Amino acid sequence: MNxxxxxxxxxxxxxxxxxxxxxxxxxxxxxxxxxxDDKILKSGADVTADTVPDGYLVTDLNGACLAPxxxxxxxxxxxxxxxxxxxxxxxxxxAATGGxxxxxxxxxxxxxIDDVAGVxxxxxxxxxxxxxxxxVYGAVSKGIEGKEITELGLLHQAGAVAFCDGxxxxxxxxxxxxxxxxxxxxxxxxxxxxxxxxxxxxxxMNSGELAxxxxxxxxxxxxxxxQIERDLRLVEMTGGRLHFAHISxxxxxxxxxxxxxxxxxxxxxxxxxxxxLNENAVSDYxxxxxxxxxxxxxxxxxxxxxGLADGTIDAxxxxxxxxxxxxxxxxxxxxxxxxxxxxTLLPIALELYHNGHMSLLEVITKLTHVPAGxxxxxxxxxxxxxxxxxxxxxxxxxxWKIDPYQFQSKSKNSPFDGRLTQGRVLRTLxxxxxxxxxxx
Amino acid sequence: MSVMxxxxxxxxxxxxxGIEGLTPGEITxxxxxxxxxxxxxxxxxxTSNILAGATVVNLFYENSTRTLxxxxxxxxxxxxDVINMTVGTSSVKKGETLIDTAMTLNAMNPDALVVRHGDxxxxxxxxxxxxCAVLNAGDGRHEHPTQxxxxxxxxxxxxxxxxxxxxxxCGDIAHSRVARSNILLLNTMGSRVRLVAPPTLIPSKIDRxxxxxxxxxxxxxxxxxxxxxxxxxxxxxxxxxxxxxxEYFHFHGLDRAKLANAKPDALIMHPGPMNRGVExxxxxxxxxxxxxxxxxxxxxxxxxxxTLEMLVQNHxxxxxxx
Numbered sequence: 188m189n190x191x192x193x194x195x196x197x198x199x200x201x202x203x204x205x206x207x208x209x210x211x212x213x214x215x216x217x218x219x220x221x222x223x224d225d226k227i228l229k230s231g232a233d234v235t236a237d238t239v240p241d242g243y244l245v246t247d248l249n250g251a252c253l254a255p256x257x258x259x260x261x262x263x264x265x266x267x268x269x270x271x272x273x274x275x276x277x278x279x280x281x282a283a284t285g286g287x288x289x290x291x292x293x294x295x296x297x298x299x300i301d302d303v304a305g306v307x308x309x310x311x312x313x314x315x316x317x318x319x320x321x322x323v324y325g326a327v328s329k330g331i332e333g334k335e336i337t338e339l340g341l342l343h344q345a346g347a348v349a350f351c352d353g354x355x356x357x358x359x360x361x362x363x364x365x366x367x368x369x370x371x372x373x374x375x376x377x378x379x380x381x382x383x384x385x386x387x388x389x390x391x392m393n394s395g396e397l398a399x400x401x402x403x404x405x406x407x408x409x410x411x412x413x414q415i416e417r418d419l420r421l422v423e424m425t426g427g428r429l430h431f432a433h434i435s436x437x438x439x440x441x442x443x444x445x446x447x448x449x450x451x452x453x454x455x456x457x458x459x460x461x462x463x464l465n466e467n468a469v470s471d472y473x474x475x476x477x478x479x480x481x482x483x484x485x486x487x488x489x490x491x492x493x494g495l496a497d498g499t500i501d502a503x504x505x506x507x508x509x510x511x512x513x514x515x516x517x518x519x520x521x522x523x524x525x526x527x528x529x530x531t532l533l534p535i536a537l538e539l540y541h542n543g544h545m546s547l548l549e550v551i552t553k554l555t556h557v558p559a560g561x562x563x564x565x566x567x568x569x570x571x572x573x574x575x576x577x578x579x580x581x582x583x584x585x586x587w588k589i590d591p592y593q594f595q596s597k598s599k600n601s602p603f604d605g606r607l608t609q610g611r612v613l614r615t616l617x618x619x620x621x622x623x624x625x626x627x
Numbered sequence: 628m629s630v631m632x633x634x635x636x637x638x639x640x641x642x643x644x645g646i647e648g649l650t651p652g653e654i655t656x657x658x659x660x661x662x663x664x665x666x667x668x669x670x671x672x673x674t675s676n677i678l679a680g681a682t683v684v685n686l687f688y689e690n691s692t693r694t695l696x697x698x699x700x701x702x703x704x705x706x707x708d709v710i711n712m713t714v715g716t717s718s719v720k721k722g723e724t725l726i727d728t729a730m731t732l733n734a735m736n737p738d739a740l741v742v743r744h745g746d747x748x749x750x751x752x753x754x755x756x757x758x759c760a761v762l763n764a765g766d767g768r769h770e771h772p773t774q775x776x777x778x779x780x781x782x783x784x785x786x787x788x789x790x791x792x793x794x795x796x797c798g799d800i801a802h803s804r805v806a807r808s809n810i811l812l813l814n815t816m817g818s819r820v821r822l823v824a825p826p827t828l829i830p831s832k833i834d835r836x837x838x839x840x841x842x843x844x845x846x847x848x849x850x851x852x853x854x855x856x857x858x859x860x861x862x863x864x865x866x867x868x869x870x871x872x873x874e875y876f877h878f879h880g881l882d883r884a885k886l887a888n889a890k891p892d893a894l895i896m897h898p899g900p901m902n903r904g905v906e907x908x909x910x911x912x913x914x915x916x917x918x919x920x921x922x923x924x925x926x927x928x929x930x931x932x933x934t935l936e937m938l939v940q941n942h943x944x945x946x947x948x949x
Contacts, residue, residue: 394831394832395831395832396831396832396833396835396836398830398831399830399831399832399833399835399836400647400807400836401747401748401769402747402748402766402767402768402769402770402804402807403747403748403767403768403769404768405830405831407831471748471751472747472748472751472752513724516724516726516752517724517725517752518725518744518746518747518748518749518752518767519746519747519748520746520747520748520767521746
């Protein structure tokens, strides 16, 4: 941004005639927003073309939706260590295209983010790139080896918003117990990848008819709920705050629903893969549909949709996991698991709205306000006066066909390849700067 | 010949990747042609030049003496030039990927690639990257179509049909591509398949493939026409599938006493190589009245001749563009 222009107030923008979705206040109205430099000055129904003060660049959105920029609480940026798959810069461009303005990155890089220097490195790189705001999870165990606990408190102080062991399950009951107990003194949160590792060893997909037909070793969907049930006992024992990432089975939803009723401090998220696809996407050994956790049965998919609708599942995260061609063009059992997700997060989540499972406001809330609250990132996921002008403007109805080769991400491994979908990001703003403009 | 109707007039596929997707007519077509070669193979004049000038590459990522020899012999008897490439699975991880190997071989313009690989789906993946005919010689635990075809030919020669038979497939179903291909073939042809194995060796939801499941050999073998034993694949087992070989033989090994539950004229089959004293007692394996295990090997060459001939000729007809 040119500071000279900013000084003259040309950085002041107004968007009017928008469908204003404000998840913090739970409102969905026609209105506008005033942006002064990098902050939201004011938003609401009373901001119209007639009330915008002088000195603002006014844009009429013709009824397009305006919401806080998406807060993606689970993504892999692959930098440092795997820059051939993604970098903070390519991830930032991809996120901007997807309307994401805040990313919480997993620590399973090389080196692992298990010390203060790592946290600071990511923060510095992200600032330099100047796209999405990037926060990190600190590793729970040193080197993600599942043995020794990291300096949770110092990591927290340095800016790690919560803790997890990347794509690994924290399988040691002792380690998880200590992490949960210790992190209570600064209200830290532990994020678990719930998959009982012994049961899932060597598995390539969900167990069941298709795995049997394809001759692939499968993991029972129960491996997820078995891990969750044990972990809930540890939450009860320690009073810690535990979040289950990308839950994928009906049993998990049921168990977490009951735990919440009992008042345990547990939350969970899921990724679009698990409410929009089932195991049949694997069809003929399609490695783009190899994910972790694996895609489940249609019954499980429907249970995940129900869990989102009734509020058991708190948030939606992209689970962005870039993999290069060589990691995917392999026999299924050898191929890497994971799919890119930034640029499909919003349209696939909007299917929940288009299919009548949730209101638009509810969908956006799970993509913004709720995840921001879980990781305690202040000023994100809201249209509150005075907060950063991180915004997404989108047309919820615009149809398009997903073509990964158009993605900004360095990797193209999307299981949604070729899917017809609805909902397109038109503009993304970060600190008042337009970092993505559709068609530009 | 079969209630399933006549043989198809031609084999319409560019590859043979599995039994899945084949019609009864196509299966009958292959078996009829294989029967022709079975007779020819017993005559003095075993060879022909029907595939003269064609190149067949046997690309084996898993060690196999029997299947590799069978394919090599089949191609040679048809007059094709044969190259055998045995690639240890470990060297794949070290260097060249499956796709690179496929592209390299493809550049040498073979007419057919016969591929065995330890991973399910690997042969299909390879078939997408080459423009010659691909024949699956076994992929992971997925399919082994020529084995099912040679089993079918053997059964048909003895029972005169492939429909309305009760076939018990016994043993290590979980790790067996042979079992999957046989289930598909026998169901397609109208026979009933039962699986007999301890619960840990029965893959999840396999009943959805249209089979009955038994854990007890005595019950599973009751009144069946065919007893198909599988090799216990200890090398593929991760973890404790069975407590011990001794216990396995005690409950699930085929011996005379358990065999007494089957029909008196039931055939004993085994895809080989056998673990004698593990899944089968030598006494029944070598019973000349009942065991057709050696004939299976013989039919293997005939079936591979028939399938290679069909695939290479299709490839030629399509101008080399599979």
